[in-house]
Amino acid sequence: MSGIFSQIKAVVMMNVRSLPRRLWMSLAAIFAVSVVVAVLLSFLSMARGFQQTLEGTGSEDVAIVTRSGSRSELNSSLSRETANIISTAPGIAQDGKGDPIYSAELYVIVDGIKRASQTEANLPMRGISVEGFDLRDQVSITEGRVFIPGNNEIIVGEGVLREFDGFELGKKIRFGKTEWEVVGVFSTGGSAFESELWADARTVQTQFQRGGFQTVRVRLAETGNVSGLIQMVEQDPRLILDVETEADYFAEQGEALGAIVIIGWIISGVMALGSLAGALNTMYTSVSSRAVEIATLRALGFSNFSAFVGTLAESIVLSVVGGVLGALISFGFMDGLSASTMGASFTQVVFTFELTPELFQDGIFLALLIGVIGGFFPAWRAARLPVAIAFQRGN
Amino acid sequence: MSDLFLIYKNLTRKPLRLFLTVFATFIAFLIYGTITGFQNALDSGVELSADDRLVTVNKINFTQPLPISYVNKVKAIEGVQGVVHMNWFGGYYQDPSQFLQTFAVDEKAFLEVYDEITLTEEETKAWLQNNQAIIVGDTSAEKYGWKVGDRIPVGSNIFSQADGSSVWDFDIVGIYKGRDRQTDTTSVYIHYKYFNETQSFGGNYIGWMGVRTVDPKLNEQVIKRIDDMFVNSPFETETVPEKAFQKAFIAQIGNIGLILTSVVAAAFFIILVIVGNSMVLSVRERTAEIGVMKTLGFRSGRIFRLVLGESVLLALVGGGLGIFASLFAMAAINQSPTPLPDMLLDSAAVQTAFAYAAILGLVTGIIPAISALRLNIITALTRA
Numbered sequence: 001m002s003g004i005f006s007q008i009k010a011v012v013m014m015n016v017r018s019l020p021r022r023l024w025m026s027l028a029a030i031f032a033v034s035v036v037v038a039v040l041l042s043f044l045s046m047a048r049g050f051q052q053t054l055e056g057t058g059s060e061d062v063a064i065v066t067r068s069g070s071r072s073e074l075n076s077s078l079s080r081e082t083a084n085i086i087s088t089a090p091g092i093a094q095d096g097k098g099d100p101i102y103s104a105e106l107y108v109i110v111d112g113i114k115r116a117s118q119t120e121a122n123l124p125m126r127g128i129s130v131e132g133f134d135l136r137d138q139v140s141i142t143e144g145r146v147f148i149p150g151n152n153e154i155i156v157g158e159g160v161l162r163e164f165d166g167f168e169l170g171k172k173i174r175f176g177k178t179e180w181e182v183v184g185v186f187s188t189g190g191s192a193f194e195s196e197l198w199a200d201a202r203t204v205q206t207q208f209q210r211g212g213f214q215t216v217r218v219r220l221a222e223t224g225n226v227s228g229l230i231q232m233v234e235q236d237p238r239l240i241l242d243v244e245t246e247a248d249y250f251a252e253q254g255e256a257l258g259a260i261v262i263i264g265w266i267i268s269g270v271m272a273l274g275s276l277a278g279a280l281n282t283m284y285t286s287v288s289s290r291a292v293e294i295a296t297l298r299a300l301g302f303s304n305f306s307a308f309v310g311t312l313a314e315s316i317v318l319s320v321v322g323g324v325l326g327a328l329i330s331f332g333f334m335d336g337l338s339a340s341t342m343g344a345s346f347t348q349v350v351f352t353f354e355l356t357p358e359l360f361q362d363g364i365f366l367a368l369l370i371g372v373i374g375g376f377f378p379a380w381r382a383a384r385l386p387v388a389i390a391f392q393r394g395n
Numbered sequence: 396m397s398d399l400f401l402i403y404k405n406l407t408r409k410p411l412r413l414f415l416t417v418f419a420t421f422i423a424f425l426i427y428g429t430i431t432g433f434q435n436a437l438d439s440g441v442e443l444s445a446d447d448r449l450v451t452v453n454k455i456n457f458t459q460p461l462p463i464s465y466v467n468k469v470k471a472i473e474g475v476q477g478v479v480h481m482n483w484f485g486g487y488y489q490d491p492s493q494f495l496q497t498f499a500v501d502e503k504a505f506l507e508v509y510d511e512i513t514l515t516e517e518e519t520k521a522w523l524q525n526n527q528a529i530i531v532g533d534t535s536a537e538k539y540g541w542k543v544g545d546r547i548p549v550g551s552n553i554f555s556q557a558d559g560s561s562v563w564d565f566d567i568v569g570i571y572k573g574r575d576r577q578t579d580t581t582s583v584y585i586h587y588k589y590f591n592e593t594q595s596f597g598g599n600y601i602g603w604m605g606v607r608t609v610d611p612k613l614n615e616q617v618i619k620r621i622d623d624m625f626v627n628s629p630f631e632t633e634t635v636p637e638k639a640f641q642k643a644f645i646a647q648i649g650n651i652g653l654i655l656t657s658v659v660a661a662a663f664f665i666i667l668v669i670v671g672n673s674m675v676l677s678v679r680e681r682t683a684e685i686g687v688m689k690t691l692g693f694r695s696g697r698i699f700r701l702v703l704g705e706s707v708l709l710a711l712v713g714g715g716l717g718i719f720a721s722l723f724a725m726a727a728i729n730q731s732p733t734p735l736p737d738m739l740l741d742s743a744a745v746q747t748a749f750a751y752a753a754i755l756g757l758v759t760g761i762i763p764a765i766s767a768l769r770l771n772i773i774t775a776l777t778r779a
Contacts, residue, residue: 024672025672027672028671031664031668032665032668032669035661036665038661039661042657069491069552070552070553071492074458075553077553077596108458108459109456109458109459111454111455114647116650117646117650119643119647120456120643121646121647122456122458175455176455176630176631177627177628240555240559267426270422271422271661271662271665273418273422274418274422274662274666274669275665275669277415277418277422278665280415281412281415281419281673285412339649341648341649342649346458348647
């Protein structure tokens, strides 16, 4: 047995070391695979970044209450009265004074100029109270200060600042007849709230002629337990509401780019067929250029299995090198790239591409697949090469 | 021996290599064709926009409302031929996840301003007479198996009726067709009056207005007149040509054009590398032969053309097959119920594809062709 292994080892090393002799053909195979992997990972890192941004937004400790069937904050509407009733539901955490911790919020859409396209895009403007900040983890003012209730002042998320023009600190923005001043910039640790403009809830109500709210958020007394709220909604015929944890709400929205994952796999899968043709071409060429070498080894007593493994290994090495190269290209260009797209709430969601280790594995998997299939058939030929004919051809 | 025969013989010398390089080219052009078709479908909303149509929305954002009183004021503006107001209904069919693009419109003006929506005379009459009427596009009708005469429930994820129900029943009085193959026929339309009387939010608000001008040349003046009229009111307007509105809407999704172009560039890069290398190799293998041909009196220019002809022919065959296959792929995708308009490749796009194939053939063949051109007989024969 050890004989076979040392044979294989010798042949594999010979093949790999002689790669520079077939430099251009080998590079062609490597590049072809690297492009396929780069394309795949670019799509996947886009979808993953979007998903992670939204999943990172929702908390298990917070429940979000919307009008039944509305499916997004924008479509929901709740009267002031409803908001008050909700705050009395069982299962809501209380502050030091024994009051329920909740936040009734408005959600309206305003225009912002997207830097990338210089066109108007839908930005969410949230009417919120400072108490509402406590219902989000990691809210911090990175520049300026918080808005003063009653003043036409807004604070903008870091994502908005990154992707949209005209929201820098101190800028004045007109929404309809009223002018708002940017008095602060806030961060929420990269979550989707950073794609929003925040202003005082009452001021938004007045300036946008709105009586009620869009949503009510409550802090749950027990993580993930919304049964108290649901029970109350079921028993009170005045309440036609949906209750879910914020984590569930945003997880659902994070699936919006799920189609991108499928499209990414289809496109790179089809492309992989093209680069498979390249790999096969390279490997058949390699086998025919090594015909004499293979025949010599066989004449020396090397098994045809070692010729098979040697060729297969060469192909796998090439494609894995290509795969790693492609992943690095994608990582270099895509990872951390900021972009913004239309989310489920009909507003822009700013997110960054994330090339995670799992995605890296996906890329290498695709490269390996090309390498194995692209090496198998040429390796088969190498193994079955009739020794005598190979020598004749060599002369 | 004709050159074409020589090219053919050279190409088919190694059938496996020929197959692999043609296949790689085929894949790249299949991707190119399909993506171009997709882009075409995506752009159709912009391309099919009427030049004489404007969209007037609330200046804050198009989701903010406008008072209905604006409609008559805009109608009275010089240069305006017709105005239709529209409201987003937030519709769904059967299940909230089964999104149905529903607009509540001024039933009469709608057909005048959006004349790409075609109904039979009988259907038009029924649409105008029945206030609970709904007209549905043939794509949606086919998807859900609707027929004229059906009464269907349409839910709203925004509005509700006085009794708290958020589902309305409507009579299908017409299944409209699009004037163009790519006209949107997934949307459904209902009467604004009926909607506004039955929804419980109250208020006489509209979403936006579609404005038809007498002549596209007057667009700019009309835009200015409309927006000036409402300046400093609580509801300022922003009027833009329909084309610009559609473009901005698609740009909200992201720079899809850049993504698609990058994918195509990547696909072309792959074949450039694979086919280019393959050509270099196959000419190098023929060094001795080229030496013999030159000895026999073949001119260098002719040999140059033979090699280049070989690579161009290869690219054209592979590219042609790929484009042909992409037509089938698109036909299959168009058959399935997607929210996207039909994907199409017009003859100009096919011509561009062949031009790309020819360029690709020239680029991949140029290096080996030059080396064949320069090849010295003595070196060629000794190297062999």
